[in-house]
Amino acid sequence: MSKITIPFGPQHPALKEPENFMLVLEGEQITSAGINLGYNHRGMEKAAEERTYLQDLYLIERVCGICSHSHTTCYITNVEELAKCETPKRALAIRTLIGELERVHSHLLWLGVAGYEMGFETLFMYTWRDREQVLDCLELLSGNRVHYSINTIGGVRRDITAEQKTEVKKRINYLMERTNYYIKLATEEPTVLARTQKVGKLPLDVAIERGAVGPTARASGLARDVRKDEPYLIYNELDFKVITHNTCDVFGRLVVRALELVESYKMIHQVIDNLPEGPIAVKVPMKIAPGEAVNHYEAPRGEDIHYLKSNGTDKPERLKVRAPTLANLQSVAYMMEGGWLADVPLVIAAIDPCMSCTDRAAVWDAKKGKTEVYSWEEMRKMGIEHYKRRGVDFSKL
Amino acid sequence: MKIIDKLITWSLLKSPWILHFNSGACNGCDIEIVDALTPKYDVERFGIVLKATPRHADILVVSGPVTRQQAKRLKTIYEQMPEPKFVMAVGACGCSGGVFNGCYGVIPGVHQTLPVSVYIPGCPVRPEAIIDGVVKLIQSVEGKK
Ligand code: SF4
Numbered sequence: 239m240s241k242i243t244i245p246f247g248p249q250h251p252a253l254k255e256p257e258n259f260m261l262v263l264e265g266e267q268i269t270s271a272g273i274n275l276g277y278n279h280r281g282m283e284k285a286a287e288e289r290t291y292l293q294d295l296y297l298i299e300r301v302c303g304i305c306s307h308s309h310t311t312c313y314i315t316n317v318e319e320l321a322k323c324e325t326p327k328r329a330l331a332i333r334t335l336i337g338e339l340e341r342v343h344s345h346l347l348w349l350g351v352a353g354y355e356m357g358f359e360t361l362f363m364y365t366w367r368d369r370e371q372v373l374d375c376l377e378l379l380s381g382n383r384v385h386y387s388i389n390t391i392g393g394v395r396r397d398i399t400a401e402q403k404t405e406v407k408k409r410i411n412y413l414m415e416r417t418n419y420y421i422k423l424a425t426e427e428p429t430v431l432a433r434t435q436k437v438g439k440l441p442l443d444v445a446i447e448r449g450a451v452g453p454t455a456r457a458s459g460l461a462r463d464v465r466k467d468e469p470y471l472i473y474n475e476l477d478f479k480v481i482t483h484n485t486c487d488v489f490g491r492l493v494v495r496a497l498e499l500v501e502s503y504k505m506i507h508q509v510i511d512n513l514p515e516g517p518i519a520v521k522v523p524m525k526i527a528p529g530e531a532v533n534h535y536e537a538p539r540g541e542d543i544h545y546l547k548s549n550g551t552d553k554p555e556r557l558k559v560r561a562p563t564l565a566n567l568q569s570v571a572y573m574m575e576g577g578w579l580a581d582v583p584l585v586i587a588a589i590d591p592c593m594s595c596t597d598r599a600a601v602w603d604a605k606k607g608k609t610e611v612y613s614w615e616e617m618r619k620m621g622i623e624h625y626k627r628r629g630v631d632f633s634k635l
Numbered sequence: 636m637k638i639i640d641k642l643i644t645w646s647l648l649k650s651p652w653i654l655h656f657n658s659g660a661c662n663g664c665d666i667e668i669v670d671a672l673t674p675k676y677d678v679e680r681f682g683i684v685l686k687a688t689p690r691h692a693d694i695l696v697v698s699g700p701v702t703r704q705q706a707k708r709l710k711t712i713y714e715q716m717p718e719p720k721f722v723m724a725v726g727a728c729g730c731s732g733g734v735f736n737g738c739y740g741v742i743p744g745v746h747q748t749l750p751v752s753v754y755i756p757g758c759p760v761r762p763e764a765i766i767d768g769v770v771k772l773i774q775s776v777e778g779k780k
Pocket of ligand 1: 300303660661662663664665698699700725726727728729733734757758759760
């Protein structure tokens with residue numbers, strides 16, 4: 239059979255860092271996959287050098303709308319380290335609380351997107367409806383639904399009151415109930431199992447070799463979690479488990495994320511119950527002495543790394559961000575190899591990039607010498623049809 | 636007005652179909668747009684349906700500051716849409732570049748690339764604002780009719 243090469247992207251906003259996948263096909267099976275990067279480049283790292291530390295906080299928040307708190311916390315830890323400032327304990331606890339709420343919102347969002355890519359739209363609508371509860375919590379605590387901006391240099395912007403605590407707890411208890419239902423669904427529903435088991439395999443040794451991070455790595459049995467390995471904020475005082483799974487496939491990633499939700503709920507309760515007293519912020523001078531700092535943070539998608547270099551002025555000299563999706567891309571290439579073309583949307587979605595816009599993939603038929611263009615939607619439909627023919631049908635649920 | 640035009644305007648007003656395009660947004664606005672389609676806000680009850688291809692769409696919802704790489708693709712997508720077509724710039728960065736104003740990879744504001752009918756401010760926009768924007772657009776088309 240002749241080989242066909244499919245360029246998937248470059249306009250592939252399904253991922254934080256838009257890229258281009260070159261898929262080589264034999265029939266419907268992928269024999270190899272390559273990745274090209276560097277499309278949706280805005281030039282934020284350069285822009286950060288022209289703004290003050292405080293302005294950068296709001297710029298860095300907009301690296302990603304889904305893990306905005308992860309980026310600002312990582313950045314601000316660097317700034318505070320360079321400024322040698324003692325951040326109050328209460329501020330650290332509030333940051334942890336928002337961080338975990340963010341993880342809940344991100345994982346619920348992912349669960350919905352994964353359901354959507356499988357063709358299980360009911361799950362998508364359910365999880366997005368429940369996700370509103372977390373967004374309400376975040377709005378209550380910070381004043382905004384997506385970019386919370388709770389961090390400020392030297393602490394946090396807002397305190398938490400007793401009423402807010404009860405309200406958040408109430409919503410988290412409701413979510414706990416719903417999550418138990420999702421866990422049952424993910425592990426027992428035969429249609430979900432048929433679409434996720436043995437799809438997008440990533441064995442442990444490959445996960446280590448390719449530097450996978452976050453739930454993608456943990457689903458391959460690699461217990462890698464910055465919150466445990468090198469605790470930041472107040473994670474060393476919290477009681478939680480690092481969830482791993484050993485099936486190394488999309489099913490594993492589904493289970494890991496669902497169980498991590500439960501751990502996050504536990505942590506949210508712990509933080510709220512043991513919120514330390516004291517001030518929420520301290521004053522930090524505008525100018526920061528020369529130095530360098532590197533910090534990492536367990537974002538919902540995995541390890542996020544920030545590097546910061548200061549030069550004595552009120553603006554940074556250099557800022558470098560390594561987002562978790564970048565680390566996981568190498569693994570995606572591996573997962574797709576040997577798989578079906580129909581599984582591509584699900585496998586890409588499984589590392590939890592962001593499904594935000596219309597993508598297209600062009601199919602290059604080497605024999606006929608012509609190019610066909612597939613949109614993301616068509617790819618998704620094709621996947622659903624492919625499985626329907628094999629008896630996996632969600633419309634009967 | 637020809638009968639066919641009347642029919643087209645009528646169907647546009649009754650059920651505007653939208654296409655969402657991310658031109659380098661931070662995803663904040665994108666998740667809020669999807670949020671507007673899910674049960675809590677549920678714009679589908681007004682007949683607003685999200686479409687996957689530009690050839691079916693009446694309204695192009697653009698989020699993001701338009702990166703240099705995406706500008707060309709944005710234009711192509713706009714050209715593929717049938718008339719009458721409208722563009723909605725969503726979010727502070729769609730309106731003016733917002734926080735990304737001054738970044739070297741960005742042509743700030745959708746209006747530098749396409750003619751824009753509605754600007755929806757906010758960083759990110761709230762789903763209520765998106766619904767309001769669509770309603771305002773429909774009202775203005777109705778007024779012209
Ligand atoms: S307006 Fe704000 S939230 Fe929306 S895409 Fe731009 S930076 Fe992100």
